Amino acid sequence: MSIADCVAKLVATGIVSKDIGEEAMGLYERSRGEFGRTMGPAQADAAAALATAKAVEAGARKLRNDTAKQAIAWANAERRVLEHPKGRAAGLMAMLTRDLWETGGENVATKAEVVSAQLFRRFDDALRKLAPGILGQSGQQIASVRNMVREVFGVDTADQVAKAAARGWTVATKEAVDRVTAAGRNMPVNENWRLPQLWDSLRVRRFSQEEFARAFKAEVERGGLTLWDRDTGRPAAAGRTDFVLERAYRDITIGDSSSKAFAPEQRTFQFTDGEAGAEAWLRLSDQFGSGENILGMLTSHLQRMSTEIALAEVVGPNHGAIMRAALPLLREEEAGLSRLQRMNPVRMLESRAVAERTYDVLTGRANAVDGPLMQGLFGGLRSINVAAKLGGAVISAVPGDSVTAALAASHVGMAPGRILSGALREIAGGADSEVLAARLNLTAHAAIDFAHGFTRFTDEVAGPQVLRAMANVVIRAQGLAYWTDLMKRTFSMEFLGHLADHAGHSLDELAEVNRPLANFLDRHQISAAEWDAMRAGKGLVVEGATFLDIEAIADRALAEKLLGAIIEERAFAVLEPDARIRAVMTGGTTAGTFWGEMVRSATMFKSFSVTMIATHLMRIATQGPIETRFWNGAAFVLFNLFAGAAAIQAKSLLAGREPESMGSAAFWARSGLQSGSLGVYGDLINASSSRTGRSFVSDLAGPVIGVAEDVARLSSVQLRRLMEGADTTFGAEVVRTLRRYDPGTWYTRLAVDRVLFDQLQTLVDPDYRVSFRRQERAARRDYEQSFWWAPGDVIPRGAR
Template sequence: MSIANCLTKLVAAKQITQKQADDALALHEGLQGRLYPTMGPTSAEAASALEAARVMAQAAQERKLMAAKQAIAYASAIDRMEKHPSGKTVGLQSMLVRDNLEGGAAMGTAIHIDGHSENVTKRLLGMMDGAMKPYASRLAGLRQDTESIWNVVRELFGEDTGDDAARSAAEGWKKTTEYAVARVKCAGKPLSVLEDWRLPQNWDSSRVKQFSEQQFVHDLMTEFEAGNLKVMDKQGQGEAPRAAVGGIIANAYKDITLGKANSGAGGFSNQLRVFRFQNPDAYIRLMQKYGIGDGGLYNTMMGHLGGMGREIATVEILGPNYEDNFRRLLDVAREDDAVRNKAIGAKLKRSLTMNSPAAVQRTYDAVTGKLGVAQSELIAGIGGGLRNLQTAARLGSATIAALPGDSFTASLAANHNGIPATAVLGRLVRDLANDKEAEAIARQVNLTAASIMDHALGSRRFADEVVGQGFTGRVADTTMRLTGINAWTEGLKRAWAMEFNGFIARQADRTFGDLDPAFGGFLKRYGFTPRQWDKLRATPQIEADGAKFFDVNGVEDQELADRLMSAILDERRFAVIEPDARIRGAMSAGLQRGTFMGEIARSATQFKSFPMTFMMTHMMRAAIQDGAWGKIAAGTKLVGLMTIAGAVTSQMQSLVAGRDPQDMSTPEFWTQAFIRGGGGGMLGDLVYSSSTRGGDGLKEYILGPAPGTIISATGDLSQALIGDGKMTGKMLAQHIKAWTPGSSLWFSKIATDRLLFDQIQAMIDPNYRQSFARYEQRMKKDFGQAFWWRPGDVAPDRGPRLP
């Protein structure tokens, strides 16, 4: 009896469904086609039938596991939502991102996808043990090994290149990806993993569009004819018939150019790969021409690990079919919200805290990466390019604000958890001087640097998203690295988390009731019980650099270890402020990248995520403290420290702009310091310090820097051409400066201003001396400041007068 007849009878007897029968028959026919060349028809029929039965049985077991894990995840999520003291909507939001109302103790857990993604990704990077580091860019992004990294591909295909670094990277990659696959399958996600899977395929639509469909088909057919490439038939689950190969390749061209080729699966995919490379040379040739290019392999591999980390975290928290579970959970949250928040005051509170059902949807789309998938590469490229240029032009002095601001927020976060702030800053200084040793220790305890892709992640704190891979993205990347903000940000994040880790190790000999009160508050805040603390403190510790550290990898209970790491990362977000998925979703208005309105929203909100994040962290924590005195005490400490940070920032910015420091004895100075030190004013002055005070600040703040600058330049040009005004040298210099990368670099800003932009104004504006004089008079009148390097002068005539 043929397998087709057998399957028909099983369907008639209702032992299997028609869908299962169709899948089995397709699998059988595909396998038979692959086995036929080496077997006779009868042997191939029997062998493929047995293999199809085995695969279908395995798939049935995986479906059972998936169903069980899906039901468990849904029940657990409902339980968390019902237990949250602020309602089901906040409970659901707390599974996506840090709970800014801190109700984790009531739920018994506080783990969420945003933090867990970083935790799992750090574990994957730690397993790589720095093997890919030789291929990361160096010298502020100006230099990168884009040649020998291809030896990693050859090693993964089994070639012995004699390159020890490439062999180590290939071994680390294989070990790490195998662990990631096993972990996500354990969480219930069914995967059909190829035994010879090696690397992700990243077909770049912009590259492919440079060539005709005929050229693309010709190149891939050439590789196919040479035996370098197999083309698979998704329907038949096997190799495509020779006659169908050309059509499949042509369809692939259409999918890639329409942006459908790399848009759905995150770090894992159940889809059968259409193209399977048989040797490294074919992969390298086609990826260099149609995919990642000469220098994109490192970014692709690291980005793939990041995608795996995010997918694992999402599956472990919301279940294998997380889209379905989230949709059902959001329906439950909406029903509860409609009953709980009828009053205007309640609706206002949920909106201000970003815990409405709409905010939950935006957060979900951000944390799962949906908002980052470009609907139109052209529109996304234009919008992203403009924002990249603004990042490169305006954030050159970001470090000036970050140094004092981060020092105080890190101290606040440390003291809140019982960690000596001086220990954090001391470790930062030591680690910056010996970065290699610090990174080696951090990898052992899953605290390796968070730079998943080789971009200016440090700029994400201010620019709202990671800069892109195009030319403008590389310009912004290099500029931000030159400022030192990346090294500072990653160093402080690592130092803070390492000291927290060491503090846990020092507390391990104490029972729950005898813990440092602040640290005990941390455990209670995140829902850890005395029994769970006993499990954690029994973990063997790591000794390194003359100190002991808690070894999260040594915890027997994986879920408990993940919860602890997620909690540590949550507290670190108070130390080094950067936007989470809640803020990223809000800043994009929940609109997808590459849409007209999505790019408008991102441009309008550029540079606004920092103050919003400050509000959702430190200001929110102060507001939710118990009792009026608790709120006043926390608020007073916050305002006091951040006002001092604002004062330091103000004086440092004056110096790099060529002005003497301000008189600190005046009420006006401390009012300004208060505004700059808060979430609303710090970044504003940081951004506008690269131009003049009091210019088009309000307009640019509302429209966003790129649209505001374009509209301002257009208005000035129109007025000069058809109106009564004229394009003065000052106006032209300011417009050029607003788009010049590196024009606000803190260490060269004053020289750039005086030797370049002031000279442009002097060449065009016949009244430049009066303009410079008016500017000096305004600074003297408004802020009591004189210039140590006067506008228009090619050299300073004195040094700064320090107060």
């Protein structure tokens, strides 16, 4: 009996599933080809049949085990949904992302970050050498990344950086596959997880189907590629090659072209080992895939792996089925809500619809683009606005993050000054601290930011590649990425030092010695026995400072639990939008559609405000007795007022104005907008009229309305003035528009304004003197300020 007949009989009798049967035949064909390189036909066939039989036996056992794990996962999910004290929506959301009510328990978003840090640590040293600078990767870095690909395929490049990166990548991906398999995912036995395959639909659309097929056929002829026919589970026969390539072209251009973390089926394109396969992968990726951004594609893929592992471990191996079963429980609960209950503002952050959208964000389904042309246009406008408006965001972030980090530290019983002094030490010795942070499993390397844009504004950076690059350069050049990474690292490391300082106390003793720290352990469901296990290991001593060493915790699950708890507390120290916030801000709309792009435009830059509501304001409103909430709220308002005031004064100086008088109620009202309630977006409100000349409404409404207003000023308004016989101001409006979209940073913008744009205005605007003096009068009238570098002056007045 042939192997095909044996497998068919096993499937027909129900001993193995159809999926395992198909995988078995795929493994047989592939194994026979591999054994055929060194054996005769009969020996290769026998060896392949034996390997397939073993895999089928193991697959049947694993299928039963995976089914049991899925049943356990559903029982756990149902319990968490039904038993959450704040309702079923809160229970499901607490599984997906950080619990607003801080009742403890694992969630996917935090677990994904924990897993990501562990995977990236496997090749952190190599990533450090390959990480891009402000302007991207150097030529040598790009060459080393390409050599890394060759090393993964088994080619010796003599590039030591590439060798280390390839070893780390191989270890990380194997660990990821082993982990998701252990969680109960039924993995295809004949899949090759060596490198992801990301085929960019926009790139592929530039070529005809014939050109696409010709490129892949050329690699087949060179021996670097095998086409796999998923209908037959075998390499494509000569007569089916055109059909297989036509289907692949159609799937990429009109279907889901994203590279899934763990593909559910055999890939169409199987690259061979050795130089031929490596060069084929590189050539086709250059033409149809990630281009030069191989590092970004690889780090992005590893993060998707981390999220998929977290979904499998926290929700269940078949998490989609569990979500489909859990959502009706929420619908049933919501059907019984009264009209008043439906008006609860918390439902903006927690409901069946938000849970469904949050899951889509985590799985990547929310990243789907319906209309690439419209998404490119509107996304490009958003990227232009990021580059034009966030050049000074770090000036708002430094005082704002200092306050939120201090408040977060105080909440866990840590002295707020410890965070600020730690940040100063980090600035002085950042390179060593980055290595230490990786050693402590605290952060993945900043190369991750290169894959996605900067995490604080990742949803705003979109559109054509050149515009995305411009926005990322501005964000990195001004120091915002560096500052955020520094503050996250500082908070985490100082927290581990704080834990080490109290490692000599049991949980009962902690309740007396440091009640907030004991509350932290209780909030994250860390028992007395678990705390004893965590503090049993030897601390890590560096330059006289002792840190609780997460690597010294023998139980991996326990170590991850502590790391996840630290990450969740860090979310209060450095505010970044999570999956919940991204789900809320997009409203479930699809990118590339008209309404999807309008929603993304209208909510641009507003995620910080919603994140503040979901973190500090929720904590103030819900945690502790009423008097504690009152004093926490008072401290929040007071310190954020001071942070906002500092940011306003710094912005004034950087805009060429003297410090503003702080004696008016209006100043302190704007200080509140600047920091605690609106953060970076408050800076846009405060600065909108002073620099851009654009209306408050258009700045609030987003880039689409803003561009419409600019077009009106450059067209219809000028046409009306011409028809009325008045002088047109077209030249002046052109200069104002160019100034508005100048992608400068806080340390270049004033000089560019005075030396370039002001001088251009003198050439095209006959009323330029009136315009400049108007700005000076407005500063004196509204803010009692004078200019140290006035509009129209080529050099500062103090330098004359």
